[in-house]
Amino acid sequence: MNNIIVYCELENGIVADVSLELLTKGRELANTLGCKLEALVIGSNLSGIEKELALHGADTIWVADNEELAPFRTLPHTSITCGLFEQEKPQIALFGATSIGRDLAPRVSSALHSGLTADCTSLVIGDHKDNKSGTEYTNLLYQIRPAFGGNIIATIINPNHRPQMATVREGVMRKELAATPGLGEVKIIDCSKFVNDTDLVVKIIERQIEERKINIKGAPIIVAGGYGVGSKANFKVLAELAEVLGGEVAASRAAVDAGFSEHARQIGQTGTTVRPKLYIACGISGQIQHTAGMDQSSMIISINTDPDAPINKLADYAITGDVMSVVSKMIKSYKQNSK
Template sequence: MNNIFVFCEIEENNVVADVSQELLTKGRVLANQLNCKLEAVVLGDKLTDVEKNILPYGVDILHIAEHGKLYPYLTLPFASIIVDLIKKVQPQVALFGATTIGRDLAPRVASALKCGLTADCTELVIGEHTENRTGKEYKDLLYQVRPAFGGNIIATIINPDTRPQMATVREGVMKKEIVNSQYQGEIHRINAEEIMRGEDFVARIIERHIEARKINIKAANIIIAGGYGVGSRDGFKLLYELGAAIGAEVGASRAAVDAGFVEHERQIGQTGITVRPKLYIACGISGQIQHRAGMMESSMIISINNDPHAPINSIADYTIIGDLSEVLPRMIKSFRKNSK
């Protein structure tokens, strides 16, 4: 039986990336639907107990490649091992996180396998297809749904004739959920030394300065997000102040990140992280379609904007028309007065 296959990414401090666990959760659902197994692969160095953070998501077979040369990530040795493994286990679907690693690796693998790959999917569902020209029918295809044209259209992509059907998904788009902390899966060890070739090491890492993840914006119940309208790095101080007062995390639109007001880690939207907090306060965010896609499932949305016609107002529960420099201090003051 051709299984579902998920590439699990290892972050700094040897932790399994959230996005990989989100994909495992989705992979489990697809495997149940297709009545097949869920397989995962993880590559790295000193992966002690890594299975404890993978198997509970319902993984039936976990392939582990442990080798001193497999951390930090390098394109060519990773590609060699993944291509070799996919050729051996022949999955029908292969999923990767749309991270800098996933978006570096997956296209290289797809090209080597001459397979179709769909980037940054927002939905993965099983469906059927009839080829117009030939009348040929396909069952149990993976519908890969993704925004295109700058988010103005949503396209459903299929790969009828090549396997695996490959896709990448951004962090936060899928929800993660443990199936059973005692879930029993087999572990297969990969002999990386045998597969890697000398020419896989023509590129080498000279220096790395990577910070461990500091902010977990997805986990926040309340998010205060600033846009280009915040005006400056200094302008964001008010957002942090309100955040500290009401217990919220600070996020940002792409425009604010590109302008250098805040770090990239806080970016919300189609090219950042997708969030679903209880309350989302959008400050000076006009609400480009790409931003709205990453926060529209928030339970409640408040927009604070000078512009009564900002697109974000149309999906907000409350719209406050006014200056942030006026509104935010008033919110802080009012909260302090009334929360006792």
């Protein structure tokens, strides 16, 4: 049986959230297909790593453990991943759309000549009939993503090449413990079989990983601004509302591109996906590129001068009016009423 393999990445020896999210999704897909879910971990000092992966649904855990393999470097990780995929022939392979996954997955897809879809927002199993040849395919992976600046949603398939590969951003899928833990069987990969000296030519001279200072993912309340906010100075007023309410300020891609806010605060397909209990969208029109990153919020308030802005269709409360004036009134009203 051809299984599903999730490449699990590590941050300081801890499995990244995005990988656990992919295992959760992978478990669901494996149940639909009736195949096994496998995890691939490449790094150093990995003993015991299988426990958490099994709890998130992994039946088999492939472990490549060698001091040359941490921190991540493209070439040795590519060689091991390709070697394992050639040996195991998975039908589906999932990677985080992170600086590691987006470096590694295209390299693997190029070596194996398999199709890869970046930044998927949804993964579903389904059938396909090729209209030209009449060929029917069952149980393909539908790789669904906004495309073209978020103006359309595309469903991509790889009918003839395996594995079907996709990357998914952190926070897009839910992270859950499996209803029944996976079997958690550890299989050790013989690294010398796949990695050679030429894979080690790139040397890491220095490496600094900063603490995540900006934590919009964990914020219960998010005040997000779009291009309609107008300026960096106006964003400060949004930040004030966020501070008063105990939340974080965030931005749409258009606002980040315009220099109103920094990329670490970007919500959407090419930014962060969030699920706060309250999302206040200020001067955001609501392109799918953006809404893909916030439509799971418990409550959405939209403030926009345009009563027909697409985001209003997602909103629980749609306020028609000038952003700066409404935000200032909110700050004032909250201060008066919360005491």
